[in-house]
Amino acid sequence: MKGKLPSKFPPGPEPGALDGVFSPFRRDPLTFLTNAAREYGDIVGLRFLHYRTYLISHPDYIEDVLVNHPRKFVKGRVLQANKRLFGNGLLTSEGDFWLRQRRLAQPAFHRTRIGSYGETMVRYTEQMLEHWSHGQEVDAHQEMMQLTLNIVGKTLFDADVAGDAREIGKTITMLLDFSSDFRRLIFTPKWLPTPRNIQTSLAIRRLNKIVFRMIAERRASGRDAGDLLSMLLAARDEDGSRMDDKQLRDETLTLFLAGYETTANLLAWTWWLLATHPEVERKLHAELDGLLAGRAPAMDDLPRLPYAGHVLTESLRLYPPAWGMARLAIEDHEIAGYPVPAGTGVAIAQWVVQRDPRWFEAPDEFRPERWEGDLQKRLPRFAYFPFGGGPRQCIGNMFALMEATLVLATVAQHFRLRMMPNQQIVPLASITLRPKNGVAMRLESRRGAKTNLNTAVAAINRI
């Protein structure tokens, strides 16, 4: 087998005869990659089936690929195999086409524009709280999924997806699960009527129906809602042509997919971390109560909530919703003296790098205080990169951070989320990193009957 590999292949775990390192990777990707990096170093040679992949874990190597040579690489095989779902949207498109679409979408994520989304984020969170009461049991992950889906729908597409939210949510989660199944993607032809392929086709059809309906309604109304959908609808090429419905569908669905589960996961992990670190929770409450004293937070408050920011930064370090990224070399390159021939995969794992003891003291501990000093400045650029980097950096990073802070501040002022007993929170490294069985929590009102009374009064006022 060694003879088949390039003359200089980085050291790595011995591949199995049949599928290389695929089986141990699939069993537990987080542990497998962590062990590989800790044992073999900053560049590890891995063979998945017959595909050669290098796991790179030094910040300088990561910067070299993402920032210095992005044109030599395209997105990895798993995303490419999922084009049926993502189509040619921002996440999966490449080259000049991607650049054009990115330029079209960018203004919708501009600081001044997302500022206007803040109010919606808080309003939707308050609406969720109207359904919450002291002593109630909830799955914090599900609650956050529904909330962030409603927020993306309203802010980017001015669509009230609340009615469709459960349907979209269920369907997307199922599709994301299927789409992270590398073995199935590679081995099962899409046309084969396996139960999974049939389920996938039906689910994509359901999603398409909802998204095409949204697009048709907007086209029919001719209304400029000033949101992303209006911008995309109005955008013209140099030759005057517009995006067709299929391209609009790809961009819309991509933003739903990329934008809602990631933020929901960040919040779910954060509720769990707060519940298991009471001293952090106390400090957070003190900051929120001191500044807001019960009123709803607004965009302008964010710079005055530094501890809330550190809590989220630390949560993103330990439980990065995008736990890893993949690239495929389309030109020959070299990393750390090893040849990277075109066709080689490159794997980069936030989960591994952001827990590296070379950059973080007590790396597995949840310590928001570590961000209070100048750590961010001292770190190499790619020691902490929950939103990726280079030209393909997350377009929604500011949107996500603002949303997460406003949701955290709104909820934590009114409720403490307590863990239900006897559960083990297990990270599931699917396309995103989520708590495998959710997070069962009991709501504890921080203001006793007052909160419920306030909520009731707010509800009456809205009638």
Ligand code: HEM
């Ligand atoms: C905590 C929340 C989020 C995390 C951790 C996250 C993480 C990431 C990462 C790591 C990438 C780069 C992937 C790569 O280079 O292979 C990415 C790309 C992307 N994200 Fe996010 N994201 C989040 C929220 C959002 C939101 C809220 C939106 C939109 C509403 C969004 C839309 C996108 C899009 C469209 C891309 C592709 C950008 C491009 O290639 O031009 N993300 N995200």
